[in-house]
Amino acid sequence: MKRIYLDHSATTPVRSEVAEIMYKYLTEDNFGNPTSLHWFGRKVRKGIDEAREKVAKSIGANAKEIIFTSGGTEADNMAIHGVAMANKNKGNHIITTAVEHHAVLNTVKALGKQGFTVTILPVDKYGAVRAEDVSAAITDKTILITIMHANNEVGTIMPIEEIGVIARSKGVLFHTDAVQSFGKIPVDVNKLGVDLLTISGHKIHGPKGIGALYVRRGTKWKQSLFHGGGQEGLKRAGTENVPGILALGLASELAAANLEKDNNYLKVLRDKLIKDVLEKIDQVELTGHPVQRLPNHASFTFRFIEGESMLLSLDMKGIAASSGSACTSGSLEPSHVLLAMGISHEIAHGSLRITLGIGNNNQDIEYFIKELSVIVDRLRAMSPLDPDNEFSQSSDCVSCKESGSCNNLA
Numbered sequence: 327m328k329r330i331y332l333d334h335s336a337t338t339p340v341r342s343e344v345a346e347i348m349y350k351y352l353t354e355d356n357f358g359n360p361t362s363l364h365w366f367g368r369k370v371r372k373g374i375d376e377a378r379e380k381v382a383k384s385i386g387a388n389a390k391e392i393i394f395t396s397g398g399t400e401a402d403n404m405a406i407h408g409v410a411m412a413n414k415n416k417g418n419h420i421i422t423t424a425v426e427h428h429a430v431l432n433t434v435k436a437l438g439k440q441g442f443t444v445t446i447l448p449v450d451k452y453g454a455v456r457a458e459d460v461s462a463a464i465t466d467k468t469i470l471i472t473i474m475h476a477n478n479e480v481g482t483i484m485p486i487e488e489i490g491v492i493a494r495s496k497g498v499l500f501h502t503d504a505v506q507s508f509g510k511i512p513v514d515v516n517k518l519g520v521d522l523l524t525i526s527g528h529k530i531h532g533p534k535g536i537g538a539l540y541v542r543r544g545t546k547w548k549q550s551l552f553h554g555g556g557q558e559g560l561k562r563a564g565t566e567n568v569p570g571i572l573a574l575g576l577a578s579e580l581a582a583a584n585l586e587k588d589n590n591y592l593k594v595l596r597d598k599l600i601k602d603v604l605e606k607i608d609q610v611e612l613t614g615h616p617v618q619r620l621p622n623h624a625s626f627t628f629r630f631i632e633g634e635s636m637l638l639s640l641d642m643k644g645i646a647a648s649s650g651s652a653c654t655s656g657s658l659e660p661s662h663v664l665l666a667m668g669i670s671h672e673i674a675h676g677s678l679r680i681t682l683g684i685g686n687n688n689q690d691i692e693y694f695i696k697e698l699s700v701i702v703d704r705l706r707a708m709s710p711l712d713p714d715n716e717f718s719q720s721s722d723c724v725s726c727k728e729s730g731s732c733n734n735l736a
């Protein structure tokens with residue numbers, strides 16, 4: 327069957343050059359422990375040093391400011407926890423937004439149970455935080471602002487530069503999760519005005535299980551999660567993931583080198599996709615910002631149908647997408663991001679996210695639109711929610727609201 331992958335915000339295929347360098351650092355004589363003083367160790371150490379330079383260069387940082395981690399989640403945890411622990415004598419207040427990735431939200435919530443006070447800022451209907459709300463939330467106890475660069479669910483780009491200026495002027499440390507933006511739009515730690523920044527390998531055509539945290543030189547931050555050896559300049563204990571680090575170095579270099587070309591290519595495809603969906607299907611809305619959004623990102627809500635049903639139907643046609651409605655994934659609540667944007671439960675249940683990659687082309691979009699139109703028509707014809715069809719009972723998902731279950735929607 328034809329297989330079309332349209333879920334690049336979830337993960338990306340590994341570039342062949344990147345897979346090759348991983349293989350190289352798993353084989354030949356590249357198996358040494360980088361801490362070892364002998365030739366085998368030194369050889370691998372040199373590879374890590376070069377990868378660190380590449381990652382640093384791709385975000386406008388210095389190699390000494392890069393710490394390799396096991397991924398975006400660890401880097402987010404390390405950033406937030408590390409600032410909290412190093413600054414708890416100064417204050418206990420942390421500011422974030424309602425639409426962060428769970429790696430950030432659950433970390434600040436955990437700190438909220440350990441004596442820290444957390445302000446979770448609201449967002450506008452596009453999913454963007456207002457810089458003035460950030461400014462107004464700062465108190466003399468504020469030690470950290472952590473706000474994502476671009477949202478994974480709706481693609482909205484946050485006003486990070488503006489917030490960076492505010493954070494700097496008030497002397498508050500500023501962390502951004504740039505996992506989704508890195509490799510898609512320019513990410514420069516100085517332009518953004520951030521003190522800490524997170525990236526992840528598998529969102530930029532690298533492998534899973536590797537990421538990096540940037541910590542600006544002089545930042546009051548301390549390694550506080552792992553206890554162990556002195557790797558990563560005492561900042562991240564544990565023998566280095568050598569193939570992963572080499573892969574992240576190359577993936578970052580390639581992402582930065584191809585940024586403009588890929589960005590232009592993806593934008594054209596994305597705009598065609600958005601235009602076609604809005605034109606060819608009715609009762610559908612774009613979620614997230616119409617302009618300030620990732621070049622590869624399209625997300626929608628469809629009335630009277632459930633996101634999970636759309637996903638499964640698309641999957642039967644070989645199309646991989648994702649949804650913010652999580653009825654079948656164990657959680658009964660629809661996406662916290664869509665709800666924070668003021669979208670109702672009922673409408674949020676009909677969400678669909680399409681995220682493109684450099685491997686996609688026009689034919690993929692055409693096939694997707696063709697199949698989606700058929701699927702939407704079929705699901706709506708069966709939907710008890712659609713007032714136009716004969717089975718319709720109510721335009722409200724009553725049982726969904728009352729019991730949190732949406733079994734009657736399928």
Ligand SMILES: *Cc1c(COP(=O)(O)O)cnc(C)c1O
Nearest residue numbers: 397398399427429478505506526
């Ligand atoms: C994927 C993602 C993460 C988590 O990164 P992992 O490397 O998968 O742990 C964090 N933040 C955002 C915005 C993401 O999209």
